[in-house]
Amino acid sequence: MADGKSETPTEKETPKPKPRPILRLVIFLISQSFLVSVICCTAGVLALLLLPVLAKNTYISENALMPGSASPMISNQEVLDGNKLVEDLTNLNSKYLDGGIESQRIIAKYMSDLGAEVSYHKFHPQSNRFHPLHLFSDPDSRAQENFSCSSYGINTIGIIRAPHGDGKEAIVLATPYNSLKSDLGESFSVGIAFSVFSLLSQVTWLAKDIIWIVADSRYGEYAPVAAWLKDYHVPKFSSLSSGNVEMCHDGKNLYELKGKSITGDFRRAGTMAAALVLKVSDRTEELEDTVSIYAEASNGQMPNLDLINIVYYLAAHHRQGFRVKVERLWSLLDCSLLKVLGTIIEFVGEVARSLNPEWKFGIPATDYVEGTATLASSLYSQALGVPTGPHGAFRDYQVDAITLEFSPKFTSDMKVRHNDFFLRGGRLIEGVIRSVNNLLEKFHQSFFLYLLTSPNKFVSVGVYMIAFALVIAPLPMIAASLYISANNSNSSLKQDKSTLSPYPVADEHSNTVRSWRWLNAAKVVFIIHLWGAVVSLLPYFICQIPDLTSTTSFLIWVLLSVLSLQVLYSILASPFPHANASQPQEGDWALLKSVTISALFIGLGLMSVINFATAEIGALLLVPTCLLARPLRLDLRARSLRSFSRVICNLVLGHIAFPPAAFLVVKGVFSGFGSANVGDFWNWVESLWAWNSATYLYISMVHLPCWVLCIYILIHTC
Structure with missing residues (x-):
């Protein structure tokens, strides 16, 4: 060497090891979570609509x-x-x-x-009177x-x-x-x-x-x-x-x-x-x-x-x-949208067979409409959980x-x-x-x-699970992306404050506050789900009141649910002492949304094991609602076409995903809106607990809490 010094092997800089391919793929998916979620949800809905086309002829296996x-x-x-x-x-x-x-x-x-x-x-x-200890219990006890x-x-x-x-x-x-x-x-x-x-x-x-x-x-x-x-x-x-x-x-x-x-x-x-x-x-x-x-x-x-x-x-x-x-659901046989979709599928099938006679894709439009009506009836009957x-x-x-x-x-x-x-x-x-x-x-x-x-046609579990997997696949990626972005925004905010302050902010204190804020979001989600368990028990006390109509029982249930939410949240949701003085920060809603999406992913996964049809319908309602949830104040402040469209979607999904509203919409579409009544929801829920249906527990302990959390995110003050 010119300076008389020689480099030893220990003094050379060791190259950083590259992350494994699976880790790089996860990082890429998280960084592109928005695009991935749009693709997966769209593919999941299309896969569900294509199930009648993918159905196989039945055969005797034994x-x-x-x-x-x-x-x-x-x-x-x-x-x-x-x-x-x-x-x-x-x-x-x-x-x-x-x-x-x-x-x-x-x-x-x-x-x-x-x-x-x-x-x-x-x-x-x-x-058949409701009792909380009789769900999934010995019928003799009733x-x-x-x-x-x-x-x-x-x-x-x-x-x-x-x-x-x-x-x-x-x-x-x-x-x-x-x-x-x-x-x-x-x-x-x-x-x-x-x-x-x-x-x-x-x-x-x-x-x-x-x-x-x-x-x-x-x-x-x-x-x-x-x-x-x-x-x-x-x-x-x-x-x-x-x-x-x-x-x-x-x-x-x-x-x-x-x-x-x-x-x-x-x-x-x-x-x-x-x-x-x-x-x-x-x-x-x-x-x-x-x-x-x-x-x-x-x-x-x-x-x-x-x-x-x-x-x-x-x-x-x-x-x-x-x-x-x-x-079959007879009302779907006259659905114009299904007829148009069936015509498109029939045309695509004819084009595919003209290119290669061995490609057996597509069915006649009438068969597609009838198959979709039968599939919807099968999915609906299984989702109810009632024999x-x-x-x-x-x-x-x-x-x-x-x-x-x-x-x-x-x-x-x-x-x-x-x-x-x-x-x-x-x-x-x-x-x-x-x-x-x-x-x-x-x-x-x-x-x-x-x-x-x-x-004589069926769709096996290996086929229809693909649609469900595609719909819920974005949830863990969006949750991870929100958590990372919330922490990064908080870190940059801490750095900006430290440059303005003559006293540096300690890293240990910053990490501690960040951990408490994540636990606070998890605590809120836990309290709301605990409230869902309370809501599931309220009908037992309502049934003790004699001579109540279904509409009155439903209104009492709603009133008691709101009061119990306020009492439970005021008692248990107070943040930790050292964080009590701090004002809401910009990343709070993102952390809350991240934990909410994680809880929804776990709830839908568990429900798919008990009753797949309930999990599928719940995913179609809740996944778009949770993915699009964002404080309305931020979108209104942006004043762009994208933010305005998101506000409209959030308001529409927020109404449809509410369990009583979803029930009334489905009943109105299939039976006519003139016959829809809020008391019908109480009668429907009453039939669920009378038959020990797990759908009742899903609605009260998974669907309703996640909907409440999404509404809380929409009205968040940021």
């Missing part, structure tokens, strides 16, 4: 089911027996205004004549304490023991029947079920026991089935057992069947492999006989898709003469079950077609039972998480 592999065995003789039972029940109802016990005796006699084991199950209705013999319902159960079975498995056939006031549809459902039951008492191929429960539906269709399932899986040994019919003197007449073996003791078969709920609708179809499938259970649970596939396969491919239907029929009681015990509702083309006076309707309906039920009878294990091959777009 080869052992073999639907339609054997010819139907039900004959005209079984149909005549079913018709005879219908005539006896109809004559009894026309002769006596209150058939009651006599109709149950007739059904029990018909079961007993087939050699079935007949028994009665007594239950009493459950109270039973009425003061009851009389007249308040009891009585189910009639018949069991056929399988000649080639070991008694370890069973198939359940349920038919709701109001013994006090039945209609012709309920009598028809009992008649078709008896035709199938009569056949199954004679066949030799049966490997699983058959349980037929005629559920006393005087207190609803769900309650008798749920009470019977409760006693089936959790036996009682007290003197008030549901099977103890002798407590009521009128029940003694049930056993007088001329020497037949009828008992009030609770009888059981094996583990339930599947269950079918059979109903016949009073409404008639103009063109053809139809069978509607209802599959949604509590909290969005669905039966194994193979059970639905069996019904569709037998009805559509084995000339039973039934058109299979699933529920769409008595089959939901079976799903609570992990038993795959569906409700089949037959709608005949004929009216009650067209007796010529009764036998044909009974025969085809019996053959369909027989085919489903025969397929389930072939199973050597429980349903497990097909899907449990899916959305239906038609009776």
